[in-house]
Amino acid sequence: MDEKTGQALSWPEVWARFQPFTPFGQRAKRSLAPFVPGQEVAWQESLQELERLINAARHPDWREAVEACLRHLPDVEPILHRLESGEVPGFSEWFQLKQWLWHMHRWAQCLIRQGLNEWICPGDVNRIEACLHKLDPRPHLGPAFRLDDGFDPELADLRRRREACERNIREYREALAREIEQLTGVRRNREGEWVVDRRSPEATKLSAMNALAPVRETPFDVVYHAKPTLQEQEWMAKQERIEERIKEVEAAVLARLAASFRSDIPLMLDWLASVTRFDLQWARLRLSERWNGCRPRRSDGPIRLKGAVHPVVAERLDEQGYTFTPLDLEVERGVTVVIGPNMGGKTVAMKTLGVAVALAHYGFFVPAQYCELPLIPFLAGMIGDGQDAGAGLSTFGAEMARLGELLQRHPGGLLLLDEVGRGTNPAEGAALSAAVTAHLACGEHWAVHVTHHHEVLEVAGIRGYRTAGWKRPPDASVLLRTENWREWIDYRLMPLEPGDEIPCQATAVARLMGMPEAVVRDAERRLVSQRKKSTRVIGK
Amino acid sequence: MLLSRVQREGIDSLAIIGLAKNVGKTTVLNALIAESRSSGVPVGLLSIGVDGEERDAWSGRPKPPIRVPGGTWVATAGTCLDLSGGDWEVIASAPVHSLLGDIYLARSTRPTQVKLAGVPSAEGVRTILRRFQDYGVPLTLVDGAYDRKASASPLLTQGAVLVVGASMGRTLQAVVKKVEETVSIFTLPVVENGLERNAVETALRERALMGVSNGELRSLPFSSLLVDRQVWQAYLTSEEWSALALPGALTDRLTQQMLEIGRPLTLLLSDPTRCFATLPTIRRWYRIGGQIRYLHAVRLVAVAVNPVSPEGFSFDPVEMKKKVQEVVGGIPVVNVVRDAMSNET
Numbered sequence: 110m111d112e113k114t115g116q117a118l119s120w121p122e123v124w125a126r127f128q129p130f131t132p133f134g135q136r137a138k139r140s141l142a143p144f145v146p147g148q149e150v151a152w153q154e155s156l157q158e159l160e161r162l163i164n165a166a167r168h169p170d171w172r173e174a175v176e177a178c179l180r181h182l183p184d185v186e187p188i189l190h191r192l193e194s195g196e197v198p199g200f201s202e203w204f205q206l207k208q209w210l211w212h213m214h215r216w217a218q219c220l221i222r223q224g225l226n227e228w229i230c231p232g233d234v235n236r237i238e239a240c241l242h243k244l245d246p247r248p249h250l251g252p253a254f255r256l257d258d259g260f261d262p263e264l265a266d267l268r269r270r271r272e273a274c275e276r277n278i279r280e281y282r283e284a285l286a287r288e289i290e291q292l293t294g295v296r297r298n299r300e301g302e303w304v305v306d307r308r309s310p311e312a313t314k315l316s317a318m319n320a321l322a323p324v325r326e327t328p329f330d331v332v333y334h335a336k337p338t339l340q341e342q343e344w345m346a347k348q349e350r351i352e353e354r355i356k357e358v359e360a361a362v363l364a365r366l367a368a369s370f371r372s373d374i375p376l377m378l379d380w381l382a383s384v385t386r387f388d389l390q391w392a393r394l395r396l397s398e399r400w401n402g403c404r405p406r407r408s409d410g411p412i413r414l415k416g417a418v419h420p421v422v423a424e425r426l427d428e429q430g431y432t433f434t435p436l437d438l439e440v441e442r443g444v445t446v447v448i449g450p451n452m453g454g455k456t457v458a459m460k461t462l463g464v465a466v467a468l469a470h471y472g473f474f475v476p477a478q479y480c481e482l483p484l485i486p487f488l489a490g491m492i493g494d495g496q497d498a499g500a501g502l503s504t505f506g507a508e509m510a511r512l513g514e515l516l517q518r519h520p521g522g523l524l525l526l527d528e529v530g531r532g533t534n535p536a537e538g539a540a541l542s543a544a545v546t547a548h549l550a551c552g553e554h555w556a557v558h559v560t561h562h563h564e565v566l567e568v569a570g571i572r573g574y575r576t577a578g579w580k581r582p583p584d585a586s587v588l589l590r591t592e593n594w595r596e597w598i599d600y601r602l603m604p605l606e607p608g609d610e611i612p613c614q615a616t617a618v619a620r621l622m623g624m625p626e627a628v629v630r631d632a633e634r635r636l637v638s639q640r641k642k643s644t645r646v647i648g649k
Numbered sequence: 650m651l652l653s654r655v656q657r658e659g660i661d662s663l664a665i666i667g668l669a670k671n672v673g674k675t676t677v678l679n680a681l682i683a684e685s686r687s688s689g690v691p692v693g694l695l696s697i698g699v700d701g702e703e704r705d706a707w708s709g710r711p712k713p714p715i716r717v718p719g720g721t722w723v724a725t726a727g728t729c730l731d732l733s734g735g736d737w738e739v740i741a742s743a744p745v746h747s748l749l750g751d752i753y754l755a756r757s758t759r760p761t762q763v764k765l766a767g768v769p770s771a772e773g774v775r776t777i778l779r780r781f782q783d784y785g786v787p788l789t790l791v792d793g794a795y796d797r798k799a800s801a802s803p804l805l806t807q808g809a810v811l812v813v814g815a816s817m818g819r820t821l822q823a824v825v826k827k828v829e830e831t832v833s834i835f836t837l838p839v840v841e842n843g844l845e846r847n848a849v850e851t852a853l854r855e856r857a858l859m860g861v862s863n864g865e866l867r868s869l870p871f872s873s874l875l876v877d878r879q880v881w882q883a884y885l886t887s888e889e890w891s892a893l894a895l896p897g898a899l900t901d902r903l904t905q906q907m908l909e910i911g912r913p914l915t916l917l918l919s920d921p922t923r924c925f926a927t928l929p930t931i932r933r934w935y936r937i938g939g940q941i942r943y944l945h946a947v948r949l950v951a952v953a954v955n956p957v958s959p960e961g962f963s964f965d966p967v968e969m970k971k972k973v974q975e976v977v978g979g980i981p982v983v984n985v986v987r988d989a990m991s992n993e994t
Contacts, residue, residue: 183742200737201739205727253738255737299679299680300679304986328962329963330963330987359734359735
């Protein structure tokens with residue numbers, strides 16, 4: 110599906126509703142590819158897998174536990190690649206890795222509990238736990254991460270020695286400070302400093318003390334601190350040496366951790382791939398529930414949809430208080446023509462088909478009651494105004510260029526054509542429209558052609574539908590009064606039957622939409638005149 | 650002691666706000682942390698804005714580090730914790746991002762120093778405060794960025810310490826005047842009338858202007874007073890309004906435009922952090938009979954004074970404290986550098 114087709118089908122809005130929980134799931138979504146012909150088995154297996162998940166998710170507690178795990182999984186992919194390349198992750202990255210393993214462990218347990226062993230096998234639960242133990246030498250595992258003493262006996266010893274040094278310095282300073290306070294009557298602040306008014310007698314006392322040195326002055330105050338004694342300096346130097354050694358040992362601990370994880374990297378990348386795939390399926394599951402979707406069945410024949418809904422259009426209508434009319438449709442290779450009055454839902458029907466087919470190809474359950482289809486090589490639409498201003502082409506020119514390309518594509522795909530030939534004069538437009546339909550009728554595409562040209566109905570070998578249309582001839586005055594003109598239209602698709610004709614209700618619709626009455630009446634007069642002329646010609 | 654006063658008042662989240670750059674906010678924060686160490690009460694720390702960097706964002710001067718005892722909780726970026734990883738236990742990640750990266754909740758395992766990465770949004774601050782509460786942290790100190798009073802919003806924190814310093818002005822008189830203005834604005838009365846309360850609650854909920862006229866609550870046909878001034882001025886003179894609830898902030902310009910109408914009414918605001926009008930303008934508003942009321946009050950726990958400016962000048966600390974005390978009424982004034990001398994051992 111190209112960008113133009115996607116835009117016409119409101120595919121970006123549909124796709125935006127597909128939201129994996131994890132950052133790696135979001136990344137995988139960006140490069141997700143549709144299933145293509147030749148992958149029918151994998152496609153059905155993926156759908157079956159999704160169906161199993163949907164059934165399992167009916168247990169609310171289980172579902173909540175799974176979602177909680179997914180929500181908490183951090184993005185460790187860059188960390189795993191750094192580990193793989195021999196780098197040592199930073200301290201907070203080890204925490205992320207532990208968080209990931211912690212929640213992966215819970216996720217894996219959830220799946221094993223439900224017998225969903227296709228995602229992760231029971232043995233892997235133990236392997237994840239073993240990885241967690243590498244990051245937590247304490248007897249009871251927890252989600253937090255610290256460079257625990259248990260990582261290295263030297264670390265524990267060094268930290269004890271550092272603490273002893275700190276205690277010595279603290280107690281020594283405390284004793285010295287008390288002595289100074291007793292001698293001067295001045296007490297320390299929270300920083301262990303003595304702040305005095307420089308004009309006060311205390312300032313004289315403090316300045317006379319050899320144990321003190323001024324650290325800063327203002328015009329009003331002098332701030333003193335205790336000079337470190339030789340004993341204190343020794344302890345501080347010792348403390349500094351210990352600090353340095355602690356840093357070395359901590360770095361060594363992290364380096365050893367990195368080395369110990371290196372052999373686990375392939376396994377962890379497998380788990381990551383598995384949980385990524387699961388996250389995508391879980392996001393599909395949530396959409397399926399939102400849309401009350403059905404599993405697409407494989408068909409080697411036509412595309413069959415029953416009760417299909419365009420999810421975005423349906424949501425918009427719902428916001429406005431309207432209901433989407435579900436679509437029943439069958440499209441075989443060749444061409445399917447759709448006719449009906451303006452605003453009767455032809456284009457929406459075509460978009461609904463397009464979205465359903467696209468969703469099925471991306472492994473989703475389809476917003477429909479029933480869906481069967483073959484895998485189709487491509488999907489392309491020519492819907493709406495295809496004018497390519499950049500290429501200097503008119504609407505018609507752009508349409509013909511695009512259509513020319515599409516008709517030549519092989520193998521055939523699903524073509525959604527909205528009123529071929531509408532951009533040129535009616536006679537030539539009708540001729541082109543019929544010719545294209547005739548070409549498609551015996552081709553290998555699954556083509557759907559929405560048209561207003563009655564010449565198209567004369568093409569041999571077409572199948573088709575008409576939208577049911579107005580429930581009664583539109584009476585603009587009634588409709589405008591109710592302001593609910595949608596209620597007067599039946600949007601269902603009815604199979605085309607012999608004798609069905611292109612509806613002529615354009616003037617009624619124009620009146621309904623607010624066209625000046627004089628203009629509409631003039632148009633109606635011209636129509637009558639045209640018909641008389643054609644009758645005269647036929648009568649000659 | 651400042652911390653024990655905060656605890657006595659049952660406050661579990663306290664904003665430290667400065668009225669200018671280099672007023673000594675970090676010194677006050679460190680003093681509170683030091684008190685938490687001596688009282689054995691662990692605190693949580695988070696910063697709103699850009700504080701926690703090595704240098705002040707405005708002046709470029711080196712900033713004092715935030716020193717924490719063991720058992721202190723912090724919310725900061727992973728890159729800030731990586732600097733001394735062995736001193737921390739990382740407990741959880743928070744769904745909050747800062748300029749320095751994702752925010753983590755961590756607890757210090759020993760006395761150490763930390764940079765606090767600024768949490769840029771009020772929602773982020775709320776999330777972290779909730780998480781700290783969940784972990785049983787009894788008090789969280791929120792370090793506010795320069796001139797950002799938002800952290801003191803009663804919708805975020807339960808109380809605030811206002812830090813004022815010599816760097817706010819060249820003369821003590823100028824500094825004291827600024828303190829008086831701020832405290833006067835912060836301590837304007839709260840809404841008591843039920844109808845007015847309803848008006849401001851509705852205005853905030855619906856982000857719309859609400860008025861009270863003849864004892865009835867009425868919504869105004871424009872969502873803010875940023876629309877054509879003549880239109881809303883004409884509307885406000887069209888009937889006897891007694892109160893007007895603003896969903897946003899009150900500025901000097903807006904107050905002056907209200908003054909042009911010449912009809913006194915009560916302006917209702919969410920809280921003092923939404924009042925950006927200056928005291929002289931507010932005084933003029935009161936002089937014509939107008940009033941300003943808040944739905945939520947800010948509990949100013951203390952005003953902390955710092956008589957020393959990093960520019961190289963200082964005020965007499967005794968005089969500064971006395972003068973500030975004179976203008977702030979019953980709010981305690983502290984000098985965390987000097988006061989401790991007589992209170993701590």
